[in-house]
């Protein structure tokens with residue numbers, strides 16, 4: 001399972017999860033099975049990934065108990081109206097073949113679809129009714145996250161893009177203030193970290209890859225979860241092999257200096273970032 005975050009509400013979240021965006025059909029099934037075999041105990045999917053059935057089947061067919069896997073899905077922005085929050089979450093559970101997930105996120109801000117207050121209220125009811133153990137948001141800039149916390153103190157995380165080239169300090173501050181944690185998506189900058197001379201050089205000193213250095217750096221940050229994706233069995237395995245080396249202060253500083261506010265995921269009509 002690797003390191004975890006223990007929350008005040010009693011939940012324990014594995015800090016290295018498996019991302020499944022762009023894993024379709026049998027690829028999603030096979031890759032999720034591999035991830036569970038090599039030790040991941042946290043899987044991230046979404047209504048929009050169209051792979052909930054395969055991810056759920058992979059968990060059910062694996063040797064791992066459902067109760068030992070942290071399972072996250074995300075509500076599509078188009079399902080942000082209260083009645084759609086409920087209906088689409090029920091559909092997600094059916095597709096995943098589970099009675100409850102661990103975390104449901106609102107995938108993107110969706111105030112063009114429904115007021116934030118109404119969406120969050122409907123999501124909180126999902127916890128009250130046992131469909132999910134917790135709720136959170138995704139792609140919320142710091143000011144919107146602060147407003148979301150005013151409306152719904154039960155939020156446990158904001159899942160946002162974060163890697164060595166993109167810092168998210170303002171979001172981290174809001175999360176810290178409210179006892180939440182950051183979930184870093186695209187932690188490998190969609191594979192770009194592999195071409196990085198600094199990360200490669202640091203990796204050589206430890207006998208690991210630039211991707212492993214990046215994931216180790218994430219784990220040495222406070223209260224950060226990372227969810228790298230791979231469809232390649234070797235990379236699925238090596239991305240999880242990051243618990244038996246440690247970066248020193250000088251290496252951490254060199255990685256910190258790579259920050260250049262480079263955002264890879266910025267769809268048209270997306271949020272105004274910090």
Ligand SMILES: NC(=O)C1=CN([C@@H]2O[C@H](COP(=O)(O)OP(=O)(O)OC[C@H]3O[C@@H](n4cnc5c(N)ncnc54)[C@H](OP(=O)(O)O)[C@@H]3O)[C@@H](O)[C@H]2O)C=CC1
Pocket residue numbers: 018019020021022044045107138139159160184185186187188189190191192194209211212227228229230231232235236238239265
């Ligand atoms: N909430 C949101 O809006 C978003 C959430 N996410 C979540 O975060 C997850 C991860 O983000 P994602 O955008 O997929 O990007 P990642 O940073 O995880 O990178 C994935 C890419 O890197 C490649 N890769 C994986 N491991 C290695 C390695 N060791 N060396 C070199 N290349 C590697 C993969 O290729 P290959 O498969 O061939 O290994 C793939 O092309 C998603 O799968 C999804 O679950 C992502 C984007 C937005």
Ligand SMILES: O=C(O)C(=O)[C@@H](O)[C@H](O)C(=O)CO
Pocket residue numbers: 021046265266267
């Ligand atoms: O992976 C996700 O969760 C996303 O939201 C992506 O679809 C993201 O929006 C993207 O890749 C846009 O190009």
